[in-house]
Amino acid sequence: MVYFTDTSINFQRSVWVLSIISGDRTGRLMQYDPSTKKVTVLLKGLAFPNGVALTKDKSFLLLAETGTLKILRLWLRGPKSNALELFAQLVGFPDNVKRNNNGEFWVAINNGRGRSISRTLLGDPVGAKFDEEGNVLEVLDGEDSTAALLQSVSEVEEHNGKLWIGSVENSYVGVGLF
Numbered sequence: 001m002v003y004f005t006d007t008s009i010n011f012q013r014s015v016w017v018l019s020i021i022s023g024d025r026t027g028r029l030m031q032y033d034p035s036t037k038k039v040t041v042l043l044k045g046l047a048f049p050n051g052v053a054l055t056k057d058k059s060f061l062l063l064a065e066t067g068t069l070k071i072l073r074l075w076l077r078g079p080k081s082n083a084l085e086l087f088a089q090l091v092g093f094p095d096n097v098k099r100n101n102n103g104e105f106w107v108a109i110n111n112g113r114g115r116s117i118s119r120t121l122l123g124d125p126v127g128a129k130f131d132e133e134g135n136v137l138e139v140l141d142g143e144d145s146t147a148a149l150l151q152s153v154s155e156v157e158e159h160n161g162k163l164w165i166g167s168v169e170n171s172y173v174g175v176g177l178f
Helices: 013-022
Strands: 002-006 027-033 038-046 049-054 060-065 070-075 084-089 093-099 105-110 125-130 136-141 155-159 162-166 173-177
Touching (some): 002 049, 038 060, 049 105, 060 093, 084 125, 093 155, 125 162
Parallel strands (some): 049 093
Antiparallel strands (some): 002 027, 027 038, 049 060, 060 070, 070 084, 105 125, 125 136, 155 162
């Protein structure tokens, strides 16, 4: 199965800010079955869903709901199958979820760095790593001098001992040893 999101029925991705500001809740989580070539809507009424990652054992997936600053967990198997629950409440806009080889998850956090909403009482996180239980294992702080140039972070991925950081708005790829 392939899982993916459609951020809005009403707004194109290029006007994502309007979707967020308007409170649009027409986003969807969908599943594509390659064997039948059929797409099924699993969840609808989401506020700018923007990123999906499946656990190693495929028991649940994590979904970034950017419009509500949440990471949601949808159980796919087991006694909680089809149950949707809060996995994490963030201090910025989640933008993508990536699983590493250890089964942990990195979430890019876009706080609008360089804009008026960039600073929160909890610092300036641009990424966070979670375990499967939702515990925060690490925070990539945008106030740290090594991350000071990161703006509009939309991708954080751990691969082969390196942390890859990207942006959909700015032309950079940051790579750090991890």
